[in-house]
Amino acid sequence: MAIQANHSQNIEWVLAQLEHVAQFGQDKSGVTRLAFSKADHQARQFITELMQEIGLTIHTDTIGNIIGRYEPEGSQSHLPAVMTGSHLDTVPSGGKYDGVLGVLCGLAAVKALKARGDIKHPLEVVVFAAEESSRFNFATIGSKAMAGLANVHSWKRIKDQEGISLASELVALGLEIEHVGSAARSNNSIKGFLELHIEQGPILEQGRVSIGIVDKVSSPTKLKITVTGIPGHSGGTPMEDRQDALVSAAMIVLAVKNISAEYDYQGAVATVTILRTYPGVISVIPGEVEMWVDIRGTEHESIIDILQEIKDAVSTIADDNDTPVAIEVLSSEKPIILDQTINETIETVCQKLKLTSLRLDSRAGHDAMNIAHIAPTGLIFIPCKEGISHNGSEYVETEAIAAGLEVLTETLYQLAK
Secondary structure: OHHHHHHHHHHHHHHHHHHHHHOOOEOOOOEOOOOOOHHHHHHHHHHHHHHHHHOOEEEEOOOOOEEEEEOOOOOOOOOOEEEEEEEOOOOOOEOOOOOHHHHHHHHHHHHHHHHHOOOOOOEEEEEEOOOOOOOOOOOOHHHHHHOOOOOHHHHOOOEOOOOOEHHHHHHHOOOOHHHHHHHOOOOOOEEEEEEEEEOOOOHHHHHOOOEEEEEEEOEEEEEEEEEEOOOOEOOOOOHHHOOOHHHHHHHHHHHHHHHHHOOHHHOEEEEEEEEEEEOOOOOEOOOEEEEEEEEEEOOHHHHHHHHHHHHHHHHHHHHHHOOOEEEEEEEEOOOEEOOHHHHHHHHHHHHHOOOOEEEEEEOOOOOHHHHOOOOOEEEEEEOOHHHOOOOOOOOOOHHHHHHHHHHHHHHHHHHHO
């Protein structure tokens, strides 16, 4: 009964902190807490204070990841740590559960394990910096750096829509982008990593399943496509003489949709996510259009096939409309298979706790996919209402959070004992 009472108290603690964090960046449609923004700094400071209250030793690495560490009495500090965590940044007008729940449940789990005792491996809770690509068009920056996958050459050049660079935001934290490589952890410093996250899809809720155990995480291939036409007066230029970049871009949008639909059964999708016209004046035919395409899949071959079909379609559209098109591959990552031993442990924990579970793949990318390069990694999903995420309507039932926290805590215990 005491264990149940403590678990109930931990759930209440998580819910209370969740509401507090949601205030940082709250707007009329949801939560806007872009990476390294004022709201993100406020949330990071709040989580740091929670880590202090719990009694963790806190370290911020050279990319801005916040790491709270607990070393049990009598433990050997040289042993590899058991790590959990997620991110605090959001998309514009996003939800209050995505990422944050993994951080708060990680802290609650460490609280519970501190009280429980009987573990020998250090425990770490990490807040990964800049997981979302919303601000700088690069995703999972913090976990990439920790995994030794930092792209310093590209990161030096990237800026947000207001012209503010990632490098300058790191300077504001007292960090230098030239040193982000030092954030890399050695392969033997982490015994295992677990991330708790909402599913961001409908499978668990529709199947009335408590816990999703992720076997494979899709990784993004991102393109920037630039269509060039000839600007002209929107009234004075005859229709047959126009080289309208936006018309060609619209055809490319439809081509991406139709091509990706053919691969949906293979777990692959593609979306045009950003489209900008120049000069962007109501009386001028668009002379240039920039568009970004996000391709994701759990089978690398499918991603390559989609990419090639998009290139072929774009070439045909460019020729037919006399509007040259340039394609730049911004990133290309392979899908990641997560650790089967950890997944079997999660499965066993679910059985012990009498919770239903399901093996599934994740079409969304997560920090876990990068940490899997350097440590055995597991990703635990809990259902969210109607599968809605990256949206102010994002919602997770208290019972789902309670189940996720219980599974996270017990699995961390199994890894750390």
